[in-house]
Structure formats: C-alpha cells, structure tokens
Amino acid sequence: MDSKFSEEIMAARKDSDSIGGTVECIVSGLPIGFGGIWFESLDAELAHAVFSIPACKGVEFGKGFGLARMRGSESNDWYRMDGGRIVTESNNMGGIVGGMSDGADLVFRAAFKPTPTIGKKQDTVNLRTGENAELSAEGRHDPCIAPRAAAVVEAVSALVIADQMERGF
Template identity: 50%
Template sequence: MNTFGRIFRITTWGESHGKAVGCVIDGCPSNLKLSEEDIQRELDRRKPGKKLTSKRMEEDRVEILSGVFEGKTTGAPISMIVYNRDVRSEHYVKLKNTPRPGHADLTYFLKYRHRDWRGGGRSSARETVGRVAGGAVAKKLINAFGINVLGYAIEVAGIRWERDSDDYHEVFQRAERSPLRIPDESVSERAEERVVELMKEGDSAGGVVEIVATNVPPGLGEPVFDKLSARLAYAVMGVPAVKGVEIGSGFRLAKMKGSESNDPIVIRDGKVRLEKNDCGGILGGISVGETIIVRCAIKPTPSISKRQRTVDIEKMEEVEIEITGRHDPCIVPRAVPVLESMVALTLADFMILQGLIPKSLSE
C-alpha cells in the first residue's frame, strides 16, 4: 500500500539509491494555482540543514510531469519526480547480509526475500520526499480554505520545551529559525549541545514533534472507524521512526480525573467553543472547531557508528557491524515537514469528504 487517502490520495514510489523518487496525487480539485516552486519550498524545508543533519547533498529539484495546465490543476493526476543525485552505495555493500539494528532491513528481507539493500532501498527516509511533495499540494489546497498546518519539535534528546504561547504561527516562526526546529532559542541550544555530544560518541537522539492545524472547521471525521483522530494516528504512525502518537493531552489525560480532563463548553465571540482544548480539537473522533493537536514520538536515528550486534542472515551467525557513511544524528527537525504533510493530506481528504472543498475551485 503505497497509496494514502480516500479521495485526495497520494501514491509515492522510489528507492533511496534508485533513479528517482516521486509522487502521484489523485483527486486534487481543478483550478488550484500550482507551480513547482510551491512544492520546492516544502522540499527545501525537508533538506539536511547546515549542521546536525546528514551531509548528503540532496538537491531535490522537483518536476511536475502532469495534471497542471496553464498554472492551474486540471483535476487529472499530478505526477511529480525528483531525480536521485549524489548517490553512493559503496557503504552498503558490506551490510548486504547483515540487517542494521533498528532498521527495516530485517523485516523487508523476511517479507520479500529480495531487497534493494542500497541505502535502505524503499524503506529509506528518502521515500518521504514523495510525501512532502504531496503534502505541499495538500497544504496549498487547505490553505485556500483557511487551514494552516504547522509543526515543531517540543523535545529532543530528552530536553523538553513547554509551550509558552497560543499563537501557533509565532511559535512556528520561531521554530523555523532553530536547526532542531525547537521554538525557543535557549532550549534549542541546550538540545543542540546534547546532540553534538551524542554524535561524537557515535550515537544518536530522538524526540517529540507537535503538529497543529489551525482554523479547522467542525465536522471533519467519520464515526465510528474513520475518526479524524484514528486517521491522524494512522497518518503519522506510518512515518519512519514514529513509535507513539497523542491527540491533545494524550497520555496525560489518562492520569487526570474526569472533572479535569473534560473540556467545558463555552460561548466565545458568539461561537460554541471549548475552554481549554485538552482534547486536541477532536471529540468523539470529529473536529470541534478548535486547533487540532497531534504529538509524535520519534525514536533515535537507528544508523549509529557505534559497533552493534546483528546476524549474518546468509551464514546464520551472530556478527558485529559498524555503519559508516553519512547519517543524521537526529532526524527530528527533518521529520517536521513530513509529519506536517501527513496531517495536511489527512485534512484535505476530510475537507473534500465533508463537502467543504468542491471538485472544481471557483476561478
């Protein structure tokens, strides 16, 4: 299943060290203004930064091959391609038969019995280029209906930032200035130091990303199985390295009393609103008109240069390996646009399903 979505759907394809990676969007309404720059901007946000991330130089120039005519979508599938450059597979030859701990190497081998071992092949985070390309179009679409999807790190290497503002746009802007996408300069600096330390030890760090969607109308989400919460969990849990998901206050709610966790319903500016939004904008699986809040636990990058124990699956014997080559000591900041994309894709789908975005946008 390399297709995501029910109506607004993306299909991604491509391997880390193959010819190219790409994405086909199906179900995008016609008459949406769209250019390669719209997509390039988001791909650039996913690129390795100057510090703390992989040194692979990914140019990642996107090309739109179909579905756009005279600067606007036509309703036909939008095919996008990014050619792979700067591909060096030599580091991987020696790991061909020794699945790297924490990676999908072992499970792909067990499932398919034939595996593109170059750079992780299909299971590489390189695949997320397609998600971000698709997400860029979803963002543009829902943005035309007032919705913004914004992401930032709230924890890296165990160092946590507590949200200090309800102005998510401002929080987001601050995060974009931090190499780790933490919305506070001093917290970010402390975390950076810790990540540099780990990198020097040949180790890596994980973290927690928060994605919010502002201005989401009420009514999105389908009872009882396609709840907005369930679809969001599905969307972000499918991103490489994600091992936990929370909606609103999540696991913290489990420790509260009912009288604490229940959101009082109030009238504000003539509208029915929730007083504190611990539910993360979702009640009974349906959006309530408050900011949607999703949090994702990201495990540390499994590619570390420390020696690790694994098995040679051909000789069936235990061995030790050392992973060389370029690797992000902390994938968290680069995961942000990927997770934003998955949330944006989910919302675009539900907006169309709910009849709030038409098949053809008015010109």
C-alpha cells in the same frame, strides 16, 4: 528547534550515536464537527498517516497518555460562549472529540525513535553464517530524525485534512 535540543543532537553525533525526538503539529481553524466517525474519524486517519512515517513510534492528541491519569472532571474540555463563538476552556483532547473537531486547535505529537544506523558498535547476527557479529555504520547518518520529520508530519496532516474535505466531512 531550541538550542538545548541542538546540543543533544550534536553530542549524539560526536558519540557516533543517535537520539529520538517528538514533533508537535498544530492545525488551526477547523470548524466544529469537521471529521468523520468510526474508521474515518479525524484522529484515526491522522494517526494512521503519521504512523506510516518511518521511525514514528507513537502519536498522542492533546494530553494523550496523561489523560489515563486523570478523572473525567479533570480531562473534559469545558465549553463556553465567547463573542458569539463556542470555545473550550482547555484543550486536553487536542481539538478532537468523537472523531471530529471541537473547534479548538488540533494539537498532536508524534514520537520518533533514535536513528538505528549509528557508528557505535552493536551486537547483531550474521545472517550468512548464523553467528554472532558486531556491526557499525560508516558514512553520514542523521543523529536525529525528528527535525526532518517535522515537514513530513505537517505534509501528511494536510493530506488527511484535504482528503476529509473532499469527502465532505
């Protein structure tokens, strides 16, 4: 975690608030063709697992949403031979094409929302009375989930890859 991000987290804590963050995960060494297709595709199963982490609100592979602003000629990863191996010139797809590894590093990011439990007063509804109310949390709460989520993203990714290996993908 860089110092600027740490400063933002500490500033949020000081303000009794929270911030969101993004976790990037890189998996190296997957062979070309590793992964399933359709509902068992590598990216679908990774996204499913990562979205299962509480507070995760987005997952993107490679250039992700940026791909929507590109043409195919810009987004396609070009392949070439290098020392007897197939390699990509870029990694816009994040190492996954058609649900399977293309041999490049698998790269994805997970976006985590700001911690909802904060010390600042927030408007809410008292469910017992049905009236508008204010709420503020007391005690210790993380001002950012992302630093702790990094280990969880790594763990669920390893589980998905191990599961696909077990199934022979």
